[in-house]
Amino acid sequence: xxxxxxxxxxxxGFSRRNFLRGTGLTAAGMVVGTKGFAGEFxxxxxxxxxxxxxxxxxxxxxxxxxxxxxxxxxxVDTLRERxxxxxxxxxxxxxxxxxxxxMVDDKPVCSCLTLTMEVQDKKxxxxxxxxxxxxxxxxxxAFIDEDASMCGFCTPGMIMSCKSLLDRNSxxxxxxxxxxxxxxxxxxxxxxxxxxxxxxxxxxxx
Amino acid sequence: MKKFxxxxxxxxxxxxxQINAVTATIATGKTIxxxxxxxxxGVDLLDLMKENIIAPAKIVSINALPGLGKxxxxxxxxxxxxxxxxxxxxxxxxxxxxxxxxxxxxxxxAATPQIRNMATLGGNLAQRPxxxxxxxxxxxxxxxxxxxxxxxEGQNQIHGIFNTEICPCVHSSSVSTALVAFGAQVEITxxxxxxxxxxxxxxxxxxxxxxxxxxxxxxxEIITALTVPAPPKGxxxxxxxxxxxxxxxxxxxxxxxxxQMSGDTIKDVKIVLGAAAPTPYRATAAEQLLRGQKVSEKxxxxxxxxxxxxxxxxxHNAYKVPMFKAIVKECVLNLV
Numbered sequence: 001x002x003x004x005x006x007x008x009x010x011x012x013g014f015s016r017r018n019f020l021r022g023t024g025l026t027a028a029g030m031v032v033g034t035k036g037f038a039g040e041f042x043x044x045x046x047x048x049x050x051x052x053x054x055x056x057x058x059x060x061x062x063x064x065x066x067x068x069x070x071x072x073x074x075x076v077d078t079l080r081e082r083x084x085x086x087x088x089x090x091x092x093x094x095x096x097x098x099x100x101x102x103m104v105d106d107k108p109v110c111s112c113l114t115l116t117m118e119v120q121d122k123k124x125x126x127x128x129x130x131x132x133x134x135x136x137x138x139x140x141x142a143f144i145d146e147d148a149s150m151c152g153f154c155t156p157g158m159i160m161s162c163k164s165l166l167d168r169n170s171x172x173x174x175x176x177x178x179x180x181x182x183x184x185x186x187x188x189x190x191x192x193x194x195x196x197x198x199x200x201x202x203x204x205x206x
Numbered sequence: 207m208k209k210f211x212x213x214x215x216x217x218x219x220x221x222x223x224q225i226n227a228v229t230a231t232i233a234t235g236k237t238i239x240x241x242x243x244x245x246x247x248g249v250d251l252l253d254l255m256k257e258n259i260i261a262p263a264k265i266v267s268i269n270a271l272p273g274l275g276k277x278x279x280x281x282x283x284x285x286x287x288x289x290x291x292x293x294x295x296x297x298x299x300x301x302x303x304x305x306x307x308x309x310x311x312x313x314x315x316a317a318t319p320q321i322r323n324m325a326t327l328g329g330n331l332a333q334r335p336x337x338x339x340x341x342x343x344x345x346x347x348x349x350x351x352x353x354x355x356x357x358x359e360g361q362n363q364i365h366g367i368f369n370t371e372i373c374p375c376v377h378s379s380s381v382s383t384a385l386v387a388f389g390a391q392v393e394i395t396x397x398x399x400x401x402x403x404x405x406x407x408x409x410x411x412x413x414x415x416x417x418x419x420x421x422x423x424x425x426x427e428i429i430t431a432l433t434v435p436a437p438p439k440g441x442x443x444x445x446x447x448x449x450x451x452x453x454x455x456x457x458x459x460x461x462x463x464x465x466q467m468s469g470d471t472i473k474d475v476k477i478v479l480g481a482a483a484p485t486p487y488r489a490t491a492a493e494q495l496l497r498g499q500k501v502s503e504k505x506x507x508x509x510x511x512x513x514x515x516x517x518x519x520x521x522h523n524a525y526k527v528p529m530f531k532a533i534v535k536e537c538v539l540n541l542v
Contacts, residue, residue: 045220045223046213046214046215046216046220046224047213048211048212048213048224048264049211049212049213050209050210050211050212051209051210051211052209070209071209071210071211071212071265072207072208072209072210074252093256094253094256095249095253095317095318095320095321095324096318098318098320101320104323107294107323108319108320108323109320109323109324110320110321110324113248113249113252113253113324114248114324115212115248115252115265115267117212117214117267118214118248118267118269161319161320178453179319180319182318182319182453182454183317183318183319183320183321183453183454184318
């Protein structure tokens, strides 16, 4: 893994440079569509990646990362295993619990059902990107103050949902908080504390 | 998930050239060399792959195809929704909320906020059923090319109460319940840009026609849009979904009622039940009771009863009958 702070990600995620680098690294695994090139002029066939690792560039928490990923790799695995961003948790892997919630282009999604290949041109925000350096985001501080975490496994995803709500709505009602976290399962049952924490954070952010 | 190759073409001809299979065919176990399937949001597709129901060799992502992510509305021509529009975009669309209340309701109760940010409308229509036997790699059921339907004698709490003889799986798209009631059409693009427009009600395939699939999509065909007729004057609609959990869940029963009202008299109406049958179910006898009538509590109860006329619930899902009665009644009362 190499983090290059100032290097912008390819505009569409698949720069020619990266693609060429990909063919070099994984020539054995590459299946490049060639039909389109036979005979007369035809539009270039879209490049086929994989099935083995190919280089990818990801924009995570305002940093640009160059790493490798297989086409079958989902974002939560790339974040945790390759970028060492282990704050995002994998639980059900089926989009049913939202523990793995990250934001892609400022919208909360399940990173367990997101192919890494497909978010190369997107802005990814994980739980690690919520605080400002050592200063916690008000929603994080409110989770601590309101005891909104027990075992803590759902907490990163829960915070992403609550933060996304506060980004869109600075003064949410209790009902709106409930709706925002309705996909996030907490088996410890911390919901009432999560609701309180979110309302308190909104108040503080005023 | 097994390894696969991945390609993301930026034009539809190239996407169609790359695709050589539909998920339904490979789920039956039929071998297709280098099976390449279409992927949009991927919510259902990756789930099927993680459960080892299908293992395609290649994924053809259509997410870079241009022009499929827009919603357009015009009071004369109606609503046009690109196939790659996310459910959350539908939910937030003000015109849909204003003119197609039942559609707005159905979308905003579908899945979780996260999934709605990922799931596309096209994928929602083309998703496979949630029957636990179908989703279990250990059960080679009729839908997967086997010889037995395990739900008939097994756990059938979530299954249908109409047309249950062959495979009682219900279609999982609760958004379709509303869309069928609005008379929506699916625009399908085939090879060489050939378009066909099909009423959504006819897009779905019943087990009698082919138990191994739920829709008419042929290999290489791509849903490109969905159109909904302009709202006629006096159109009112409502939708209710009943699930086991209030937070989010698959529908145990859902219903959409779309009516053309003249004052408080119903001129015409469509009533559609979801999670009731293998395809969205038109409750025509119930509709007949409402036409030309004024809505009253008494009539709404009769309509609810008529909606479940002829139901053949299975051993564990008779509870759905009173559930449908209740939600159809509530939908009708919400029209006025």
